[in-house]
Amino acid sequence: MTPGSFRLAARKIGQFHEQQPVIDWWCRNLHWLLNWMTPGRRRALLAIAALYVAFRSSFDDLAAIAAPQVDGGVLLSVSVLLSTLGFAWFAHRISVRLKSMPRPQRQHPQISLHLLIWAIFCMAWLASDDFLPGRNYFAAMAFMLSTLAWRLGYMLFSSHSSRVSPGGFKDHLIYLFPAYGGTETPYGKGIDYMAKFEARTAMDLARSQLSGVKLILLSGILNVTLAFFEAAAYGTDNFFARLLGGHSLGIPELGEAAAQGVGTPTVLGWASVYCELIRQVLHLAYKGHRIIGILRISGFNVMRNTYKPLLAESVHDFWNRYYFYFKELLVTFFFMPIFMGSGVALRHWPRLRLFIAVLGAAAFGNIYYHFLKLHTTLVEGHVDHALAAMESPFFYSLLLALGIYISMRRRERRGAGKLSSDPLSRGLRIFGVWTFFSLIFIWDVRGGASFSARTSFFLSLFGFL
Amino acid sequence: MNSNEKEKVREFLTGLMGARGDHGPIEDSQSIFVSGRLDSLAITNLVLFLETEFGVSFADTAFDIDLIDSIAAIEEFVTRVRV
Numbered sequence: 001m002t003p004g005s006f007r008l009a010a011r012k013i014g015q016f017h018e019q020q021p022v023i024d025w026w027c028r029n030l031h032w033l034l035n036w037m038t039p040g041r042r043r044a045l046l047a048i049a050a051l052y053v054a055f056r057s058s059f060d061d062l063a064a065i066a067a068p069q070v071d072g073g074v075l076l077s078v079s080v081l082l083s084t085l086g087f088a089w090f091a092h093r094i095s096v097r098l099k100s101m102p103r104p105q106r107q108h109p110q111i112s113l114h115l116l117i118w119a120i121f122c123m124a125w126l127a128s129d130d131f132l133p134g135r136n137y138f139a140a141m142a143f144m145l146s147t148l149a150w151r152l153g154y155m156l157f158s159s160h161s162s163r164v165s166p167g168g169f170k171d172h173l174i175y176l177f178p179a180y181g182g183t184e185t186p187y188g189k190g191i192d193y194m195a196k197f198e199a200r201t202a203m204d205l206a207r208s209q210l211s212g213v214k215l216i217l218l219s220g221i222l223n224v225t226l227a228f229f230e231a232a233a234y235g236t237d238n239f240f241a242r243l244l245g246g247h248s249l250g251i252p253e254l255g256e257a258a259a260q261g262v263g264t265p266t267v268l269g270w271a272s273v274y275c276e277l278i279r280q281v282l283h284l285a286y287k288g289h290r291i292i293g294i295l296r297i298s299g300f301n302v303m304r305n306t307y308k309p310l311l312a313e314s315v316h317d318f319w320n321r322y323y324f325y326f327k328e329l330l331v332t333f334f335f336m337p338i339f340m341g342s343g344v345a346l347r348h349w350p351r352l353r354l355f356i357a358v359l360g361a362a363a364f365g366n367i368y369y370h371f372l373k374l375h376t377t378l379v380e381g382h383v384d385h386a387l388a389a390m391e392s393p394f395f396y397s398l399l400l401a402l403g404i405y406i407s408m409r410r411r412e413r414r415g416a417g418k419l420s421s422d423p424l425s426r427g428l429r430i431f432g433v434w435t436f437f438s439l440i441f442i443w444d445v446r447g448g449a450s451f452s453a454r455t456s457f458f459l460s461l462f463g464f465l
Numbered sequence: 466m467n468s469n470e471k472e473k474v475r476e477f478l479t480g481l482m483g484a485r486g487d488h489g490p491i492e493d494s495q496s497i498f499v500s501g502r503l504d505s506l507a508i509t510n511l512v513l514f515l516e517t518e519f520g521v522s523f524a525d526t527a528f529d530i531d532l533i534d535s536i537a538a539i540e541e542f543v544t545r546v547r548v
Contacts, residue, residue, distance in 0.1 A: 412510075
């Protein structure tokens with residue numbers, strides 16, 4: 001077998017979901033399912049599953065946060081479930097009638113939504129200790145709504161161009177309480193975006209499902225790869241660690257090395273930062289592929305969350321490929337409103353306009369997103385703790401914003417000029433992107449390290465400490 | 466928006482795509498951004514181009530990518546905001 005024919009065969013296997021014989025086989029054997037799963041039925045099933053997820057969130061998640069303020073039993077969970085669904089329905093009604101709302105809400109629906117969520121946080125903080133049920137209720141609502149903030153935001157966006165889903169509130173439930181999984185970041189965005197990629201025919205559904213099956217398989221492979229990588233690099237105790245007889249490269253995890261500040265041998269320190277990048281990419285890719293895979297099997301052939309970020313040749317390209325739906329969240333809720341809104345004031349300063357928009361999204365938006373994720377600390381009223389926890393992420397976000405802006409400017413300056421395609425130049429560009437993200441992750445990695453310890457670790461990599 | 470202006474938009478988009486190695490044709494109704502052919506940096510390029518070339522402003526518009534996701538959508542948007 002020649003290298004050319006081997007590559008062709010490998011490509012055929014990798015792209016099995018696009019091979020017509022495979023699609024025909026899928027259609028032949030699953031024709032009853034493909035014909036039964038009409039768009040209406042698929043959406044109805046996902047909406048029913050969403051109600052179950054909402055039910056589980058109101059019971060399990062509130063119990064899991066284990067804060068004394070939200071320990072209220074079945075009555076609290078039921079009232080929070082009903083109130084959350086009621087709030088979501090109310091937000092949907094507003095999105096339908098946004099054009100007839102008062103000017104502040106009409107012009108700034110997203111800001112109004114976040115002000116309302118913060119008002120509920122305030123009510124939880126101000127509620128008297130003598131009336132625990134009330135305090136617990138507001139704390140639980142603040143917790144629930146802060147996790148839903150960006151999903152509700154996409155719902156409000158659906159009113160912008162009169163594209164409110166014909167299925168009404170039922171369709172919005174699909175992504176408000178996604179049965180396909182996710183975090184605070186809405187994978188697949190809202191129903192408007194999902195609808196653009198929705199399979200209309202049985203053949204479309206077959207293609208979507210096959211590409212979903214491929215992603216689920218990839219997710220499994222990446223999960224196994226991640227387990228092997230962690231065992232081989234860090235000695236993490238798992239199946240592969242036992243297979244390797246306990247041998248590993250003994251590289252320290254970045255979170256531990258950063259918490260230690262100085263003292264990690266330079267070579268191990270550098271190995272630690274690069275390994276963390278690989279680990280983060282593998283982790284995000286396996287998780288994202290699973291979620292998007294389920295969405296595709298359900299008939300929504302949406303974009304992947306992660307697409308070969310380790311091959312990116314520029315910082316902004318990496319950011320596009322690494323965590324697509326988080327990048328989209330920042331672009332939708334921060335970058336675009338700032339960039340468009342500053343069109344009059346900064347029309348003659350396009351670079352400044354771009355810089356402010358990038359800073360607003362990648363730095364401010366990024367920080368705000370992570371601040372809101374600290375809802376467990378926030379509902380307890382420890383705003384000072386939450387702010388203190390933002391010190392390192394703030395620095396990380398600032399560096400990220402600067403990196404993205406410089407990368408965008410370099411891309412613009414290059415215009416139609418092509419980058420050198422020789423392997424060495426390409427390799428150096430990729431290495432530069434790896435190094436940039438590996439280094440800024442020092443201020444982003446979990447592990448409870450202080451800002452000064454992280455900075456000391458960074459300086460020690462260059463022999464300054 | 467007359468046909469000359471529409472061709473200007475097409476030419477501009479062809480240039481943006483060409484710079485990214487995409488030399489395929491652009492049909493009027495074909496998605497440009499949602500389909501992933503161009504990224505968010507290209508959105509800013511296109512917005513600046515539309516503001517400069519046609520004098521339109523996005524400041525008072527609730528921005529949605531669908532407004533400029535195809536040549537047909539751009540034509541509709543520019544025509545609407547100019548009135």
